Amino acid sequence: MFEVSMFQIFVIFMIILYIIKRPRIGKNEPPFVPYTIPILGHTYNYLFNPKKFIKECKEQYGDCFSIYVFGHVMTVVSRDSLTEVFRNSDDFDFSSAINELLPFHRLFTYNGGITKETNIFHAKTAREQVSGKLALNTNIVQKYLMKGMDKCIGDCNDPKIVDNTWLTFNNIVALSITNIFAGEEAAIHEDLIKSFGSFAFDVGSLLMIPPILSFIHPKLHEIVITLPMKFGWNPVSRHREVVMNRLRPVIEKRLKEKTILGNNYKPYNDLLEYYMNQPNFDYTIPDNLSYHVENLLVLVFASINTTSRTVVDALYDLAGRPEVLNELYEEALTINKECNGTITILEIQKMEKLDSFIKESLRHSDNILALPHYMISKSYTFSNGYTILRGRKVLMCADDMLKAKECYGDDAEEFKPFRFVNAKSPATKIDRSYIVFGGGRHACPGRFFAITETKLLLHKLIMKYKFSTKSGKIEKKIYIGPITIPSQSSLVFENRVKC
Ligand SMILES: *[C@@H]1O[C@H](CO)[C@@H](O)[C@H](O)[C@H]1NC(C)=O
Numbered sequence: 001m002f003e004v005s006m007f008q009i010f011v012i013f014m015i016i017l018y019i020i021k022r023p024r025i026g027k028n029e030p031p032f033v034p035y036t037i038p039i040l041g042h043t044y045n046y047l048f049n050p051k052k053f054i055k056e057c058k059e060q061y062g063d064c065f066s067i068y069v070f071g072h073v074m075t076v077v078s079r080d081s082l083t084e085v086f087r088n089s090d091d092f093d094f095s096s097a098i099n100e101l102l103p104f105h106r107l108f109t110y111n112g113g114i115t116k117e118t119n120i121f122h123a124k125t126a127r128e129q130v131s132g133k134l135a136l137n138t139n140i141v142q143k144y145l146m147k148g149m150d151k152c153i154g155d156c157n158d159p160k161i162v163d164n165t166w167l168t169f170n171n172i173v174a175l176s177i178t179n180i181f182a183g184e185e186a187a188i189h190e191d192l193i194k195s196f197g198s199f200a201f202d203v204g205s206l207l208m209i210p211p212i213l214s215f216i217h218p219k220l221h222e223i224v225i226t227l228p229m230k231f232g233w234n235p236v237s238r239h240r241e242v243v244m245n246r247l248r249p250v251i252e253k254r255l256k257e258k259t260i261l262g263n264n265y266k267p268y269n270d271l272l273e274y275y276m277n278q279p280n281f282d283y284t285i286p287d288n289l290s291y292h293v294e295n296l297l298v299l300v301f302a303s304i305n306t307t308s309r310t311v312v313d314a315l316y317d318l319a320g321r322p323e324v325l326n327e328l329y330e331e332a333l334t335i336n337k338e339c340n341g342t343i344t345i346l347e348i349q350k351m352e353k354l355d356s357f358i359k360e361s362l363r364h365s366d367n368i369l370a371l372p373h374y375m376i377s378k379s380y381t382f383s384n385g386y387t388i389l390r391g392r393k394v395l396m397c398a399d400d401m402l403k404a405k406e407c408y409g410d411d412a413e414e415f416k417p418f419r420f421v422n423a424k425s426p427a428t429k430i431d432r433s434y435i436v437f438g439g440g441r442h443a444c445p446g447r448f449f450a451i452t453e454t455k456l457l458l459h460k461l462i463m464k465y466k467f468s469t470k471s472g473k474i475e476k477k478i479y480i481g482p483i484t485i486p487s488q489s490s491l492v493f494e495n496r497v498k499c
């Protein structure tokens with residue numbers, strides 16, 4: 001008798017996989033780091049030991065080398081090679097690499113998701129309407145940050161322990177962003193704020209599925225994570241419905257105002273008004289409103305969760321360093337006196353120490369590998385002579401670049417909160433090594449808004465509270481593979497002025 005056990009099938013499958021998936025490396029490619037475990041390659045080190053692994057590879061192979069992870073060869077770049085990736089945006093594409101992790105083109109069914117083409121519009125919106133309207137919107141942002149603070153942290157006459165810090169501060173940021181994206185009229189609705197606040201979280205849940213099937217083929221991973229959508233589950237559509245329901249009456253009201261007031265109509269400064277002014281806007285066509293609402297949700301995705309992340313990282317960095325908190329309080333107090341508590345864009349620009357501190361906090365985001373790009377032209381030859389072909393994924397050594405000694409000096413590894421004071425180097429300024437907002441022509445256009453919002457919220461927090469880590473120590477971030485999330489330990493808040 002001839003019996004085939006599961007085990008034998010498994011072994012045969014693995015052998016086939018081994019043969020078809022053996023990495024093929026061309027002649028002039030960056031050095032390929034050798035590995036011992038077939039199929040798995042460097043996956044284990046990538047997931048569980050990324051810092052040491054990448055450091056050792058860099059020491060041995062230089063600023064440009066390739067590793068083998070989840071069944072794929074990936075080229076890892078730092079220093080000059082990294083700069084080249086940003087410079088040559090016709091050869092290297094960020095959106096296709098993001099779509100592989102999160103299939104936006106399938107999740108967003110009306111606006112085509114986030115592609116190289118649609119991104120031009122979204123980037124323009126972020127640059128002109130979000131970052132570009134900072135001065136106009138500071139008051140509203142400030143008002144709702146304060147409201148959010150009162151609601152989510154509130155009175156701390158007795159020391160109050162805040163758990164779930166990221167979620168808490170995400171709710172505060174969501175309240176203020178909903179008001180300047182959807183407008184104050186729509187933002188009175190709790191469900192809209194909740195929808196905006198949890199959008200990135202719901203969509204991002206797909207990120208948590210490990211790409212095991214990529215060992216066989218990356219498309220297989222995409223097919224499986226989008227399978228639930230075939231049965232009607234789509235995290236975007238639920239939120240789209242909420243947003244449409246809340247925006248429709250506001251749109252009707254504004255259109256009425258327009259007909260009544262004519263030239264006397266005073267346009268609102270929110271994103272809704274901007275989308276309403278698009279030449280192809282017609283909310284009576286259901287698909288058309290869906291299209292514009294999805295455009296709005298793309299910006300929601302890109303802004304709320306990332307801004308709250310910046311705030312929370314800075315909070316932890318501050319909560320573990322009471323002497324820095326005191327120094328920032330002094331600065332805040334001076335500025336607050338000058339303007340009698342009402343901050344405008346001018347005061348925000350005066351917060352130099354705070355700006356430096358936030359920049360240093362961002363520089364210490366500690367992501368080892370980030371900003372994946374796909375090489376999309378026929379082939380690309382780096383100035384070091386190495387060549388990669390179309391379809392190669394490129395990952396950036398974020399931590400290595402952000403702590404480059406030639407840019408920050410011998411103490412580049414250290415956390416020096418006031419490193420950038422008087423250095424003409426604000427937190428929004430992109431340069432060769434400061435790559436937290438990407439680089440080149442496609443650097444994040446929302447960064448001016450994100451930094452301003454972060455400064456404003458931290459300013460208000462510093463004025464109102466003393467805060468510290470519960471442990472009294474500087475808390476470390478948590479690694480998930482080569483990227484970090486904020487610490488999950490508690491923070492303690494206490495009113496500065498007791499009553
Ligand atoms: C932010 O988004 C990421 C992934 O998209 C998610 O894992 C994280 O929990 C989100 N954070 C909050 C506070 O929603």
Ligand SMILES: *[C@@H]1O[C@H](CO)[C@@H](O)[C@H](O)[C@H]1NC(C)=O
Pocket residue numbers: 110111280281282285287288291
């Ligand atoms: C509605 O939206 C689509 C995009 O899906 C756009 O191309 C079209 O011109 C819009 N306007 C009308 C009136 O349909």
Ligand SMILES: *[C@@H]1O[C@H](CO)[C@@H](O)[C@H](O)[C@H]1NC(C)=O
Pocket residue numbers: 340
């Ligand atoms: C500052 O604000 C307080 C109350 O908010 C007000 O009583 C006071 O007159 C203001 N001072 C100036 C100089 O505007």
